[in-house]
Amino acid sequence: MRRRDFLRRTGLLAGTAPALGALAPAVRHEQPRTSDHERHRTFDPMSWSDVRDQFALTRSRIHMASFLLASHPRPVAKAIERHRKGFDEDPATYWHDHFQTAEPGVREAIGTYLDADPAHIALTDSTTMGLGLVYGGLDLKPGQEILTTPHGHWSTLESLNLRAERSGAKVNTVALYDDPAETSVDMVVSRMRSAITDRTRVIAVTWVHSSTGVKLPLSDMADALADINANREKEDRVLFCVDGVHGLGIEDVMVGELGCDFFMAGTHKWMFGPRGTGFIWGHPDAWDALNPIIPTFGPSVGVWIGALPPDTPHITPGTVHTPGGFHSFDHRWAVGEAFQFHMDIRKGRVQRRIHEMNTRAKEALSSMPHVRLYTPLSESLSAGIICFDVDQHAPSDVVAHLRNRDIIASTTPYRESYARLAPGVLNNEGEVDRTIEAITELS
Ligand SMILES: Cc1ncc(COP(=O)(O)O)c(C=O)c1O
Missing domain, CATH: 3.40.640.10 (Type I PLP-dependent aspartate aminotransferase-like (Major domain))
Incomplete structure (x- = not known):
């Protein structure tokens, strides 16, 4: 295939422009981004209730399985919407205008978070x-x-x-x-x-x-x-x-x-x-x-x-x-x-919050005679996932019982399956306590 045909067939006929991200310069952050001002005007990242407000997750349920697949917080949803609009209006031009900087910008953001090149x-x-x-x-x-x-x-x-x-x-x-x-x-x-x-x-x-x-x-x-x-x-x-x-x-x-x-x-x-x-x-x-x-x-x-x-x-x-x-x-x-x-929320605060929520739930579960807790209590050997069993109840029954109380939990998708909770930054102490109360009902 000749070069021009290649560009045409891949939808990238760009005249003199580079193809397929080939010439992505080291310029970063040129993709359309939410400005810092806009981000901070919409929420205070130091407030957990403001963090929760960034999500469209229904308030009628307690989400103890949101780690499975993310609900998009507002800054992410807005960025997706911005890109989607650009692509829907004119996919070739939008792609052409942004491909050189968008992926380098994403790598840069991940790298900053991980302290990685x-x-x-x-x-x-x-x-x-x-x-x-x-x-x-x-x-x-x-x-x-x-x-x-x-x-x-x-x-x-x-x-x-x-x-x-x-x-x-x-x-x-x-x-x-x-x-x-x-x-x-x-x-x-x-x-x-x-x-x-x-x-x-x-x-x-x-x-x-x-x-x-x-x-x-x-x-x-x-x-x-x-x-x-x-x-x-x-x-x-x-x-x-x-x-x-x-x-x-x-x-x-x-x-x-x-x-x-x-x-x-x-x-x-x-x-x-x-x-x-x-x-x-x-x-x-x-x-x-x-x-x-x-x-x-x-x-x-x-x-x-x-x-x-x-x-x-x-x-x-x-x-x-x-x-x-x-x-x-x-x-x-x-x-x-x-x-x-x-x-914006800060990595250290996220870690502390998730461990606090998990420790609160695990300490309560470990004190219940009808519950067997599999996840270690130690923060150095656990993170945000809690696996447990309730006497006389299959894991799927435990999850169904919680679902009847508007609490979304999950079972582990493994041969030996347990009931599973995953409290995170979108939960609060009251939600953890209501979940524990619902498990107490199974005694
Ligand atoms: C430990 C672990 N690895 C990988 C996956 C799959 O993740 P992904 O959907 O990102 O492929 C899961 C569950 O969804 C998981 O629990």
């Missing part, structure tokens, strides 16, 4: 897409193996299964705890250590388990891995890969502090990002081990059509590993607003 952030549509890309694309030499745990989500386990089926790679599994309520840092680290062999090249874990509520001590695990890796060649190092979706938007940490090589998360859960968005962060030293699976658009296309030199600085691991094709850009380009929303 935007060049190391690839944009995805979900946690699942990130897991599929990483576990499907990591280089494995013959004989090298993957280690995982039984605590992870289907999206991790199935990504690994698919990889194993396709390539014959061996996947080993180690339980990092038996009784989640009794988990300890030492137990997790020593079980991980003892399951790693000379053949282990990848360890695939989940930061906060949606199966039990346990939060893994990632930095302790990373320290143990650093000891192991100290005696290995670069191509044999154990790569520490993390599904981070239920820690992101809760824990006040910078991604570099976690000690992982790859961190995959959706931004449409605790971050309140647009539905259908996510990212992969990779450590600068780790990208060499990952092969892209889905063709990227962006600067690589510019090189392909001869508009950019092969060594253009616009090509970064983050752009190369961002799957191409046209996306729901009205959502993707509004991701930065969600990260800014959290930063």
Whole structure:
């Protein structure tokens, strides 16, 4: 296909303009954004009730499962609406006017929140897409193996299964705890250590388990891995890969502090990002081990059509590993607003609030004789998810009972299923107490 045909067929005939984000300059924040003034005029991020007011979530129910899929807060909804209007009025022109700055702006916002270089952030549509890309694309030499745990989500386990089926790679599994309520840092680290062999090249874990509520001590695990890796060649190092979706938007940490090589998360859960968005962060030293699976658009296309030199600085691991094709850009380009929303509230306040709500609920549940709490009480081993059982009641009955009281909870989608609550910044003490009262009724 000739270059001009390519541009026409992809709807990008742009005359002299660059194609597919190829020439995205290092200019950032040029996409239409909500001004700081506008943001602060509409709500006071220091007030939890003002934060709650930013959401269209119905007031007639108590939302204890809103981590599943975000309701868009007003700044995110407004940004989506602005982009949608522009696309609906004239998609080609709107795309053409913004593609060079919009994705760099999103990477910049994520990078600021995580204290990460935007060049190391690839944009995805979900946690699942990130897991599929990483576990499907990591280089494995013959004989090298993957280690995982039984605590992870289907999206991790199935990504690994698919990889194993396709390539014959061996996947080993180690339980990092038996009784989640009794988990300890030492137990997790020593079980991980003892399951790693000379053949282990990848360890695939989940930061906060949606199966039990346990939060893994990632930095302790990373320290143990650093000891192991100290005696290995670069191509044999154990790569520490993390599904981070239920820690992101809760824990006040910078991604570099976690000690992982790859961190995959959706931004449409605790971050309140647009539905259908996510990212992969990779450590600068780790990208060499990952092969892209889905063709990227962006600067690589510019090189392909001869508009950019092969060594253009616009090509970064983050752009190369961002799957191409046209996306729901009205959502993707509004991701930065969600990260800014959290930063306006302040990461430390978000963490404290979520832990306070969870501790309040867990302390009450742990004192009830008819309730068995699976999630650890310790804040260092839990985050925003609480798993429990009620004597004589199936988890689905517990959730149905709560639903009759206008409380939205969930069951864990695992073979061994529990009832689950996830108090967050959109809840308050009164809502936690009403939920506990409703569970008391089941005694
Ligand atoms: C631990 C975990 N990882 C991944 C997912 C899937 O996330 P996404 O919808 O972003 O793919 C979920 C649940 O939805 C989950 O609980």
